[in-house]
Amino acid sequence: MSLAISQRGQAMPASPFRKLAPFAEAAKQQGKKVYHLNIGQPDIATPPSLFEAVRQADIRVLAYSHGAGTDSYRQKLAAYYHRAGIEVSTEEILVTTAGSEAILFALLTCLNPGDEVIIPEPFYGTYTAFAIAAGVNIVTVTATIDNGFALPPLAAFEQVITPRTKAILLCNPSNPTGHVYTRRELEDLLGLCQRHGLYLLSDEAYREYCYDGARSISALNLPGGEEHVVVMDTISKRYSACGARVGSLVTRNKTVYLAAFHFAQMRISPPGLGMLLGEAAVDLPESYFDENRAEYQARRDLTVARLQAMPGVQCPVPGGAFYVMAHLPVDDAERFGEWLLTDFTYENQTLMLSPANGFYQTPDLGRQQVRIAYVLNLNDLAAALTCLEHALLAYPDRTLAPQAVAATAEALA
Template sequence: MPTISRKGLLMPESPIRKLVPFAEGAKKRGVKVIHLNIGQPDIKTPQIAIDAIKNCDMDILAYSRTEGSDTYREKIAQYYAKNDIHVLAQDIIVTTGGSEALSFTMGTIADAEDEIIIPEPFYANYNGFATAAGIKVVPVVSHIESNFALPPIEEFEKLITPNTKAILICNPGNPTGYLYSREEIKKLAKIVKKHNLFLIADEVYREFTYDGKEHYSILQEEGLEENAIIVDSVSKRYSMCGARIGYLVSRNKEFVKTALKFAQARLSPPTYAQIASEAALDTPQEYFDDVKKEYVARRNVLISELKKIEGIKVAEPQGAFYCIAELPIDNSDTFAQWLLEDFNVDGETVMVAPAAGFYATEGLGTKQIRIAYVLEKEELIRAVYIIKEALKAYKS
């Protein structure tokens, strides 16, 4: 019998999607499932993006340029300039989602057995991209007690080896919602320059910062021209997850030139989605103001309701739309599956994302879940009530 690759066997399951069969089973039994597991916003996509596709009258749906259309990349550069990030169109490669941008980045900067240091918990697919590239993820632990703040820089220093190629952060963070401060970014900038490393920042949630706090990009930090790489996406910013458009951005010309070769191997990003994404850049500021206001209200309701449950520990997100909660249970994977298979309140249950899959260190996060607060406030209140009743009934 033919054998599967070692790489394939090591590829991790998605902690977000692996419970889908159990959710589908619950729905077939007539149970309503409230989805707290996935960051699919219920916010409407800007109409300007939808209309751009509806009104497109092209006769041939042709390949686009490998790096994305000139007009789109020029407008992306203008968008960044409004955010005090000054780059040129040629510093940008449009990709098929932020996922492809991350994949191209890892392939460009690291060889098999090289290492990337990542504060954990982190976006689960970083593990998958690293496995596909044969790269070793070296985690540095952040803690719920400190709201998942940047670990002491000395902890990073201890982990740097001759094989270390980069430090990767998500800012604001998925799954934690933590927003790195200007001071924390400066600490990271200092260490990557000292050790001649890349600093990769996944900044797809840049617009979603709360409590008067502002996002500080690594490309706003002077002196990182050769070190800084941004991964970005339209998915969450414009509620366009299905467009599958992202981009990577760097002033390091050698990096961009090399990443473009990876992009050429997949030909081009999707044409229609670029049309919609380019139009979305003209979305008025009021859209983002309203979306932020809504997410703050949802966050406040969620955190308030969770804190009413005895034995729960919860981090308070300052950005994005996720939070990590630690439950009084032994194993959140087992609990999450039990919620879908064996528990409901008046025909309703919840689907959560077990947090162990957001860690690289074995044994961490086993009592934690990630909650995406992308639902209306009333639905979030109902979901937390179901979790509260479930914890009463659950025998860990």
């Protein structure tokens, strides 16, 4: 007699940006070079001063810290938020094991099993896993590629609010779309939360990376949001330190904070060495972000220009983060992504993408879309996009008109 796993275990989806990983590994074993545009793992070096801070630490015993994080790191974080124009105290900052734990703690704290959280789709695919773990149901309103994935009309949110609705969750700047929500969009959402007694959960992992002069507005800076707003944050993308696994949950709602702290006590403490690394990160000059922002904007500009020049590809210009969503002229983006790794090569190179169906909850949406992470240096990024350009012409189930294929092939010859 075989033992059954839990319903949660059965419902837990594969990662939308790692699901094609076995095919990528097989391609590498065949000697192909695979460009990874599937996951937000920057190739920008982690600042050496972060590692040096850990090396120089005078530690005899790596002990548990306070469940909310060390006082020294929370003071550093309060200073970081102050420089970002966000005024919070150390008593409003809970250090977490990466942004992932902050998201889970927010759902566990603000919603009961069976409650509903509204999320604009497409959304960060791992939200689905956190919701399953917390026993929470995701309800979606759909943003569209035609207007750059701007916030859907408030009426769309109103239509799906039920007695079970307890929160609205968004990522700003957005993973996967790169949309940067305007102050008006955020104020409208907060007004909706105020009218219906909902929490506004704001994932702000990409705060520093907005382009063309845009700036991200933190939900913590919305007037009247004190009881409603819970921010989830992380150093992973900010400092190219994804492996440090240090994040934070920030809220001025004392009841929410205390409950989240009790969940934090369950895992004893966040990573000790990671917090030392995080302290050093806060000491980096603002020029660190200026340089990285310029690099990411150059990568975005290259990616968008190349994609928009490919026949049949639709690609809005993202305002932040380091992702772009694109509609491709293929029958099925997941099948195309697998084919790229199993059947295609251009000069013994290929690329790995994230099929966008994993960022939607509504069935069949995103079937011809992909998320591309422009996290590679400009040379590798250009080579990967050249592979994509050739692949779209060679893919057997492409939807391009024959004359467009012939014209593009002639231009590439």
